[in-house]
Amino acid sequence: MSAHPTTPPAAHTPAWWTSAVVYQIYPRSFQDSDGDGVGDLRGVLRRIDHLAELGVDVVWFSPMYRSPQDDNGYDISDYQDIDPLFGTLDDLDEVVAALHARGIKVVMDLVVNHTSDEHPWFAESRSSIDSPKRDWYWWRPARAGFAPGEPGAEPTNWESFFSGSTWELDADTGEYYLHLFSRKQPDLNWENPQVRDAVYAMMRWWLDRGIDGFRMDVINLISKATHPDGSLSDGAVAHGLFGDAGPFTMNGPRLHEFLQEMHRDVFHGRRDGLLLVGETPGATVEDGVLLTDPARAELDMVFTFEHMGLDHGPGGRFDRRPLDLRDLKATMARWQHGLESTGWNSLYWENHDQPRIVSRFGDDGAHRRDSATALATLLHLHRGTPYVYQGEELGMTNAHFAALSSYRDIESLNFASSARALGLLDEQQLVGALAFGSRDNARTPMQWDATTHAGFTTGEPWLQVNPNHVDVNAASERVDEASVFHHYRRLIALRHDDRVVRFGDFRMLLPDDPDVYAFTRSLEGTTLVVACNISGSPRSASIAELAVPGELVLGNLPGEPAIHGDVVSLRPWEAVVLRVRRSSD
Incomplete structure (x- = not known):
């Protein structure tokens, strides 16, 4: 490193x-x-x-x-x-x-x-239409032309993140309150x-x-x-x-x-x-x-x-x-x-x-x-x-x-x-x-x-x-x-120790490859090449930066990566990080 x-x-x-x-x-x-x-x-x-x-x-x-x-x-x-x-x-x-x-x-x-x-703010808010905290939450009357509680009377037709309507009727005041999540999670x-x-x-x-x-x-x-x-x-x-x-x-x-x-x-x-x-x-x-x-x-x-x-x-x-x-x-x-x-x-x-x-x-x-x-x-x-x-x-x-x-x-x-x-x-x-x-x-x-x-x-x-x-x-x-x-x-230590990992420019490689995820991180003349086989079968990829011999910084499988010229051959689920000199392009 x-x-x-x-x-x-x-x-x-x-x-x-x-x-x-x-x-x-x-x-x-x-x-x-x-x-x-x-x-x-x-x-x-x-x-x-x-x-x-x-x-x-x-x-x-x-x-x-x-x-x-x-x-x-x-x-x-x-x-x-x-x-x-x-x-x-x-x-x-x-x-x-x-x-x-x-x-x-x-x-x-x-x-x-x-x-x-059950928060005291909401308990006060729902206590009365005239409550000083009524406006701390989103209260609305039933939709025009509908009685409170009637199907379709909700102020809007919105769906909650947790399924169902985002509106819950409060029977005591006859109005609905908004909850984007559970009915027990009224929105402020x-x-x-x-x-x-x-x-x-x-x-x-x-x-x-x-x-x-x-x-x-x-x-x-x-x-x-x-x-x-x-x-x-x-x-x-x-x-x-x-x-x-x-x-x-x-x-x-x-x-x-x-x-x-x-x-x-x-x-x-x-x-x-x-x-x-x-x-x-x-x-x-x-x-x-x-x-x-x-x-x-x-x-x-x-x-x-x-x-x-x-x-x-x-x-x-x-x-x-x-x-x-x-x-x-x-x-x-x-x-x-x-x-x-x-x-x-x-x-x-x-x-x-x-x-x-x-x-x-x-x-x-x-x-x-x-x-x-x-x-x-x-x-x-x-x-x-x-x-x-x-x-x-x-x-x-x-x-x-x-x-x-x-x-x-x-x-x-x-x-x-x-x-x-x-x-x-x-x-x-x-x-x-x-x-x-x-x-x-x-x-x-x-x-x-x-x-x-x-x-x-x-x-x-x-x-x-x-x-x-x-x-x-x-x-x-x-x-x-x-x-x-x-x-x-090792990954956490690498981020702490290597400023290329922290600050280096990012460039995606092989965007159309369906199995190999590869990119570079470059800073001040140093380039890290990252190549990951995201599949259960061996895969090879041509990466121009690897034409220059590099140093293995980190790998997830034992041994050195198989690199011939600019082609890296990756075992199933193999990931390698190599340090090379920046290419001249």
Whole structure:
């Protein structure tokens, strides 16, 4: 590897997060300390050595706030307390201190598009049409010509992300409230300055407590228009019953104004050392540039969703179609080039909402280890900040549950209920759809060892442990230098040590090759060539840069890569990173 740099590639000093790797913890599935079957903060304390050994720089926690747990904590009833399910504020302070002592920053999930319907704000809002907090949420009367509760009386025809209408009737006041997700997740009205002030005060409270930033849940939904009907969906479950809310709820007219106001009110004077990342469904590259342009003072980076929909059919996440690698290349390259001069990319395969990547884009059978490490190499060598979701560093797979009764996720259960009601899928088809697309695939307990319940809990886990934990677990991978875990360690170390990985220009190679994903990263006369065989058969590719002898920087399979002239021959799921002199063209 090259020596650690002392001079940045530009006149200014790059932000610290340009060389960082973020690790996401989904607390209820990470480590249980008290035997109740649910992960908790005391459990996190037991596993900090794992994070330190992996080498990550930031831990992002999914919500641990007080919540009825309708959507596993993304329905918050108190933003300034910890749910007893996970522990106490004192426990969190201890975890933060322990992580900081290891040089690891802490990012909290910020869920402010909506609250729980059990939040005191909403309880007050729904108490009366004349409530001082009535306008803190989106309330609307029935559609003209309809009585409240009558079919079709909803103010718009929008479909919820979790199936069904986005509008719920409140019988006591006779009006409907908006919920883009569960009916127990009413949307906050960001048009009301009192709402924004309350949110900003809460955010300052967390920063004062020592938090190092926020991952902002569906943050580009906070500005919306609530009057037009949406175009009818042709999705399998929607079946034309509901309209598309996206054009009226995503990237709304005041989004940038709100984010810039947030920046002024919350982050001014304490910007150094913080990380601000936004989850932005439906955002385009052009949106990403605006949101992450440092001069605009909004966000540091965003999560794009485009690459996560490439294996979805018309029916969405539960409608599987084979991935065309050429589509993935085109999407990734568009974001790499779009943000190369202004803005910054988030790099991710997995999170709490996405099935396991080795089961989606890889081979979770005979080639599990090799495909997991190939996909990791491909992602981490792009330009941006990589995110590792718990268990991804072990090559954890989808759950492959065989019964609908095994699922717990509200989105999955609502999908199954709607599909049954419409007669679209039989039980076997439903099991197959959930086995591919359910968010529970990412939420099975962390696989620490081969013992009962994978070392996650001494009790009965809230969600069934993946049976393959006997073979796929942290204990066995830690002692195996060829494991997925140690490959992730090497990838993280490479990003820390090699400034070409952090800052080098990106150029896609072989855009039309259906199996080989190859690209270069170049900086100041040095070029890294990355070539990954994303298939279970041997493949060869001609790459002009390889005509000059290069040095193997990293590979996921034993031995040197087979290179003859400018042709590299790759074994099934082989990924190589080579350092060569920049070509003269």
